[in-house]
Amino acid sequence: MNYLELWNSAWPAGLTMLGLGSGFSVVLLIASVKLKVEVDPKIEQIQQALPNLNCGACGFAGCAQYAKGVSENPELLGRCAPGGPETTAKIAGILNLQISDSGPAERPIVHCRAQTADKTYYAKYQGIATCTAANALANVQACKFGCLGFGDCTLACRFDALDIIDGLATVDYAKCTGCGACSRTCPRNLIEMVPFSQDNMMTVACSSKEAGKSTRGMCKVGCIGCGICAKKSEQFTVEDNLARLAYEKYERTEETEAAFNKCPTGVIIYVGKSAPKPRVLAKKAAIANNKE
């Protein structure tokens, strides 16, 4: 077979394909004009501005859905916790909106500071190793308010910002994005989302509403509701044997510093980035010295 014969048998095939192809392309061209879907370019821009972590902190299934939602309803602005104010500002820019300062970003505070050595146990728990399961059991540990330490919150956290250290949930504030998943997961509601007006915040790391004597019997570091902090600073209030800070008007003053220094159980601590160390109680220090 020479080249001419090959060519003669090949060109009708090529021409047919070309004809069919162009026929279909014309049909598709007409269809694409007739059936055009207008996609708002803003939605795409917003989605690119979002962190695309799909964490669900905004209340939508994912970043794509939030982008669509916020473009239709600007009231949803500022729901993106991982993105923070920068992302909100970007989205506002895309939507041509002006935003007022929405206040400091929220971060979780674990209202318990009892590690395994500080707690009292009646018996050894050998059930399912989750907080939710353990919480159903009344006597899993003496304190009915404190951290169970099975780490449901560490599983809920998508950012690896929570660890169980010596039986206590501990937040790594460098990794935390403030999505609030841990706060929603904790079966004992120990984790509160607090507006962090400063890098580190003072807090009463206890949730026990038992009477002071009873708390002291169960936990070495619990709040006994003595009220010394409330006397030292107006920012503290004591209710149900439990001291609390008013975070809305939190300010570091000499008074709060005095409360920090006078707290008999040392339950007032700093949390957050580069937080000052908890106060070492005189008694504890003495015991530690003796051991040495």
Added chain:
Amino acid sequence: MSTLNTLLLGFISIVLINNLVFTKFLGICPYLGVSGRIDMAFGMGMAVTFVVTLSGTLTWLIDHLILMRMGLEVTRYVCFILVIAGAVQLVEMYVRKFFPSLYESFGIFLPLITTNCAILGLCLFIHLWGIDNLPEAVVLSFGAGIGFTMAICIMAGIRENLNLADVPECLKGAPITLITAGLLTLAFMGFAGMIR
């Protein structure tokens, strides 16, 4: 009358007896992939029905009017795939315009109709069975789509109920789905030989 009879028998044959999914094992990918929920399965079936009817008809026309007359049977596969891809593009635009939620839930499976072997399979079967008139080709194509829709909807119905069943741990997910598919096929084997 005899023409009508042939058409009716052809339709029943392709839906029940020579069902592409159950007896030819074509189109298994969407059959297992999109049969999670019955509404999505029905949407998928409708999309496939549209594409298969359109491409079955068009490929018969192209085959008989162009390819066979010019002795270009060798380009049959390429031309058929071209037709199918064009039809799928059309469906995709249509669904995106008029059923956006369906479009989102289909995801990748909608453009994947292009590579659905049931469709190319049917176009080639029409040639293989020696169908030489247009009405029969149209009815067979439409019937193949209806057969696919029926198969995927039955499967979706079973799988929706399967979610509530106490399936042994080792069979959860894909294994039990494949077993179900096998049992369904066995059941449809009962139709074999009904029309000679």
